[in-house]
Amino acid sequence: LAKTTQPISMDSYEGQEVNITCSHNNIATNDYITWYQQFPSQGPRFIIQGYKTKVTNEVASLFIPADRKSSTLSLPRVSLSDTAVYYCLLSGYSTLTFGKGTMLLVSP
Amino acid sequence: GAVVSQHPSRVICKSGTSVKIECRSLDFQATTMFWYRQFPKKSLMLMATSNEGSKATYEQGVEKDKFLINHASLTLSTLTVTSAHPEDSSFYICSARDGSQETQYFGPGTRLLVL
DSSP states (O other): OOOOBOOSEEEEETTOOEEEEEEOTTOOTTOEEEEEEEOTTSOOEEEEEESSEEEEOSSOEEEEOTTOSEEEEEESSOOGGGOEEEEEEEESSSOOOOOOOEEEEEEO | OOOEEEEOSEEEEOTTOOEEEEEEESSSOEEEEEEEEEOTTSOEEEEEEEETTSOOEEOTTOOTTTEEEEEEETTEEEEEEOSOOGGGOEEEEEEEEETTTTEEEEOOOEEEEEO
16 A cells, blocks of 8 residues: 655745655555645645656656655745645555645745 | 536535535546545545446445445546435545546535535
């Protein structure tokens, strides 16, 4: 059973780069790593997905080391509106289990 | 991008009644849809996985007769909370997996309040 572990909370300031790491020691060979953002009373919003190495899109980058036992979501130049809970999720043939997520608080 | 809708967005019902929540994938076909439940300040808890045309697979501790799931087409899954009680009050979220990739897209959620 693949399980993910993230820091419970992180604090940052506007304009800074934020890196959130997720540990997944038991990731399966065919699992993809997906990160979501959730605001209160809303469904999670897809941010980025990867399998290995580095993936970048218009909002974030995802770094995955060769052993794939962890992944790091990088948010460049965060703003106040990035205050939310961030989840990493393994998808594939593993049972889908959301971790507790990371509450990111961005201050002025 | 892929869009998933849910209806209704919020519902209030009396104890003992049944409530149906619809989940639709609007611009892609979803062979697999998932239903989650989320309590305040808690993470999402997977309730069941539904595959189009077959019976849903329920997670341990989730009563299949209480939470009826139907996935009759590649774009629609429904969750019916039968004989709802106040403890069923929660935020219910569905997601749909695009079969061409391993990505789940989530609906906006349905807030259920049972009085």
